[in-house]
Amino acid sequence: MADNIYQRYQEALRALESGPQPGESPAEPRSVAGAPSHPSIVAMQERFGDAVLFWEVQAGDEHVVFIRPERNQEILRWLKEDPAQNYLYLSDVTAVDYGGGRPLQVVYQLWSQTHRRQLRVKAELPLSALEIDSAEPVWKTANWLEREVYDLFGIRFRGHPDLRRIMMPENYAEGHPLRKDFPLRGRFSRAEQTRRALTMETEAFYTPQELTFMHEADDAPAVPPGEVPVAPLAPAPGVESGGGAA
Amino acid sequence: MGVGEARERKNLPTVAATAGAGAGAKDGGAGWITTQLDWVVNWSRRNSLWPMPFGTACCAIEMMATAASKYDQARFGMERMSFSPRQADVLICAGRLPYKMAPVIRKIWDQMPQPKWAIAMGACASTGNIFDAYSMTQGIDTIIPVDIYIPGCPPRPEALLYGLMMLQEKIRGESVFDKALHERLRAEPPERAGKANLPPETIDEVALPFGNSTKQNRVSGLVSTAAVARPSDRQP
Numbered sequence: 363m364a365d366n367i368y369q370r371y372q373e374a375l376r377a378l379e380s381g382p383q384p385g386e387s388p389a390e391p392r393s394v395a396g397a398p399s400h401p402s403i404v405a406m407q408e409r410f411g412d413a414v415l416f417w418e419v420q421a422g423d424e425h426v427v428f429i430r431p432e433r434n435q436e437i438l439r440w441l442k443e444d445p446a447q448n449y450l451y452l453s454d455v456t457a458v459d460y461g462g463g464r465p466l467q468v469v470y471q472l473w474s475q476t477h478r479r480q481l482r483v484k485a486e487l488p489l490s491a492l493e494i495d496s497a498e499p500v501w502k503t504a505n506w507l508e509r510e511v512y513d514l515f516g517i518r519f520r521g522h523p524d525l526r527r528i529m530m531p532e533n534y535a536e537g538h539p540l541r542k543d544f545p546l547r548g549r550f551s552r553a554e555q556t557r558r559a560l561t562m563e564t565e566a567f568y569t570p571q572e573l574t575f576m577h578e579a580d581d582a583p584a585v586p587p588g589e590v591p592v593a594p595l596a597p598a599p600g601v602e603s604g605g606g607a608a
Numbered sequence: 609m610g611v612g613e614a615r616e617r618k619n620l621p622t623v624a625a626t627a628g629a630g631a632g633a634k635d636g637g638a639g640w641i642t643t644q645l646d647w648v649v650n651w652s653r654r655n656s657l658w659p660m661p662f663g664t665a666c667c668a669i670e671m672m673a674t675a676a677s678k679y680d681q682a683r684f685g686m687e688r689m690s691f692s693p694r695q696a697d698v699l700i701c702a703g704r705l706p707y708k709m710a711p712v713i714r715k716i717w718d719q720m721p722q723p724k725w726a727i728a729m730g731a732c733a734s735t736g737n738i739f740d741a742y743s744m745t746q747g748i749d750t751i752i753p754v755d756i757y758i759p760g761c762p763p764r765p766e767a768l769l770y771g772l773m774m775l776q777e778k779i780r781g782e783s784v785f786d787k788a789l790h791e792r793l794r795a796e797p798p799e800r801a802g803k804a805n806l807p808p809e810t811i812d813e814v815a816l817p818f819g820n821s822t823k824q825n826r827v828s829g830l831v832s833t834a835a836v837a838r839p840s841d842r843q844p
Contacts, residue, residue, distance in 0.1 A: 531708050548742030552815035553808030559707035
């Protein structure tokens with residue numbers, strides 16, 4: 363009995379070391395037997411055909427659908443706006459690097475409050491072309507989430523309004539830390555890392571708009587006279603200005 | 609109980625030890641007025657240490673417990689947490705310090721008036737702990753000078769209180785007339801502001817990889833997924 367447990371432990375360690383095997387690579391199209399049980403995946407296959415590559419079920423009931431990265435914005439917009447899907451809430455945008463030169467996966471985690479459904483949409487990008495359309499025009503919350511993915515994985519989002527680092531310092535020059543080819547301690551020496559950190563301009567991290575927004579409540583004018591004032595945010599359509607509806 | 613005995617108990621200079629001494633003793637030792645002034649100054653300093661809390665991680669939870677009623681660091685003179693560095697005496701860095709926070713703690717340290725002391729609370733603030741990673745300073749003493757290092761992950765409130773009392777003991781031994789001490793600790797030329805506490809070669813030396821991180825190569829950037837933290841390397 364003890365030998366058995368020890369052997370299983372050793373096997374688990376070996377599997378942990380070697381990581382995902384090439385046969386398990388998500389880059390290879392897989393055929394899943396039977397029709398998808400998730401209504402959104404059925405509808406996506408009907409509407410988009412080849413753009414929906416394959417789907418799988420993970421961890422019991424987690425439905426993952428892989429799409430072509432060229433059409434991600436179109437598919438995501440449809441998932442949000444189609445009344446039968448209505449995924450109004452984008453929980454998360456993240457990315458996965460399985461290493462070994464395998465493509466990076468961009469992950470969109472969606473939740474439909476109307477239909478009480480969640481769906482995970484993935485798009486795979488080869489390491490040679492890490493570009494994908496931004497989901498920011500569809501969900502505004504994708505702004506910061508995609509900045510995080512860009513910061514840590516180096517994936518560029520086309521059409522993103524403000525694609526710059528969000529977690530690492532503004533003057534960070536060592537690359538994108540969550541990639542598997544990134545050395546754990548960074549590329550620079552500790553002394554150089556310390557020197558760069560201490561020469562960091564902490565306020566340069568923010569745009570003038572963000573700094574103006576932070577000081578808007580102050581009595582002092584937000585912009586010194588003589589400079590071009592920052593245009594205020596346009597009110598959302600249908601919102602009355604100056605007081606709530608009594 | 610005689611006067612001399614009482615003074616010994618309070619660490620006061622006895623009359624016999626300072627007999628005939630004025631402002632300065634003839635033999636070059638500290639005089640009676642000097643030592644009395646030191647005693648008063650150190651007594652007031654060590655019993656009114658206002659901490660500047662710099663809590664970045666789980667150590668800060670223990671620091672809050674230390675300030676709360678059960679442990680009550682106000683008993684020892686840390687009357688309140690000073691959330692402005694201008695009124696603070698001792699900076700307590702409770703938790704790990706990422707490089708992004710390094711200029712922040714340096715600025716706070718530069719803003720604190722002299723005399724000031726710093727405590728590195730916990731393993732992360734002292735050495736970087738397990739976070740031998742791209743984002744973490746390997747001990748806050750690379751950024752600011754540190755007086756007391758408190759081990760633990762996190763240290764219990766008793767440990768923080770013990771560290772604070774050790775700092776009180778350290779202050780007890782200081783002298784306002786000690787020029788060497790002044791030049792080493794108190795004199796801070798303006799060009800030191802915002803600079804690292806240690807020279808670059810020392811930072812590299814104290815941050816050398818150890819244990820599992822010796823397998824890392826910081827300059828290569830090689831593509832390898834298998835060599836990063838092999839679990840079997842930790843097997844006996």
